[in-house]
Amino acid sequence: MKQEEVKKTIRDVMPARDESSYSSLSASCAGNRIEVISGSIGYGDEEIKSKPESSTCHGTNPVIKSTSSDITFANRWDHFLARLGVKRNEHLIVPGLHALGKPAKDSPVFASANYTLSFDALRSALAGIDAYILVLDTRGINVWCAAGKGTFGTDEIVCRIEAVKLHDVVSHRTLIVPQLGATGVSAREVGARSGFKVEFGPVRAEDLPEYLKNHHAAEEMRRVHFTLPDRIVLIPVELNNFLIPLLVASIFMLLAGGYTAAAAAITAILSGLVLFPILLPWIPTTDFSTKGFIVGGLMALPFALNAFYGMIGEALWLRSGWALAYMLTMPPVTAFLALNFTGSTTFTSVIGVRREIFRYVPKMAWMSGIGIILIIVLSSMKIFGGM
Known part of the structure; x- marks a missing residue:
């Protein structure tokens, strides 16, 4: 789906309060459950929480970290603390490339924020699917808010692709990006600078298995909800x-x-x-x-x-x-x-x-x-x- 179409879809489905309500980001941007196409951490030996440094994107000899779709008690405890706002700046996942299951060279690659709730929602939704997750350094902010702040954006994606040497890891050149990250990502620029085609996935991570069948998002998959449970x-x-x-x-x-x-x-x-x-x-x-x-x-x-x-x-x-x-x-x-x-x-x-x-x-x-x-x-x- 083209970036312009994604942005138009978000604008059309949101109940507007005024002409500028498409920005969908207001003063505090506390975030909510539906911003995920990406989701939290595995907390294994290779996925230790740490505060990202501004220069991590330019590391050498990148290591692919292993993860799974299992949500452990430690993960759920982290989610609980995150929902309470406890240790707000510590719900982080190490930026870089994470292997979900046993991905091959033709396995799909998904972009995610390094906010634990986002990363966990993504990997749990991809249960039974071998894939790579490219975790961007969003300073522990969810996809939607990070896109508005610029940390989930074009420069970070291009830099992260180069840092993990994604060209050598996969044989294809497609990166599936959360739809709600579209406000911060220029698909055309990412393609020109990295050679990877940006494909905007559905709003909710839970729709990804269906989306992967033909890489087409139905209208409902593009729709943003704010239901009673979400509130x-x-x-x-x-x-x-x-x-x-x-x-x-x-x-x-x-x-x-x-x-x-x-x-x-x-x-x-x-x-x-x-x-x-x-x-x-x-x-x-x-x-x-x-x-x-x-x-x-x-x-x-x-x-x-x-x-x-x-x-x-x-x-x-x-x-x-x-x-x-x-x-x-x-x-x-x-x-x-x-x-x-x-x-x-x-x-x-x-x-x-x-x-x-x-x-x-x-x-x-x-x-x-x-x-x-x-x-x-x-x-x-x-x-x-x-x-």
């Missing part, structure tokens, strides 16, 4: 990233307003980290920020009503103040976390995210700032007997 698998790393802010906010609200206020802080944060990804397709509006405001507002409403009607015996102004404080602080917190989730999706864009940042973040700051000041004032009056 849920991203939640653990989001929780890990915001664990400390969650604890700080909970402690602050506990001291300021008691257990109910602490529960409100936890609810606002978990709504953005857990509830929002799950409900994403069904929340009205297109902007992630407004979607977050909706979710946060709905979750804040019970706390506001409880403060107004449940604080029996308290003055009207105090009950109103706490109700207002909940409505001012909870929605912007959830909205901010919803905006942050754009970096994990398959269809947001840098321009779209930047537009949301300038449009909504000031509003989030004002609302939360006023709400926090109100909470401090109400708490101070309670402590010093100003009620």
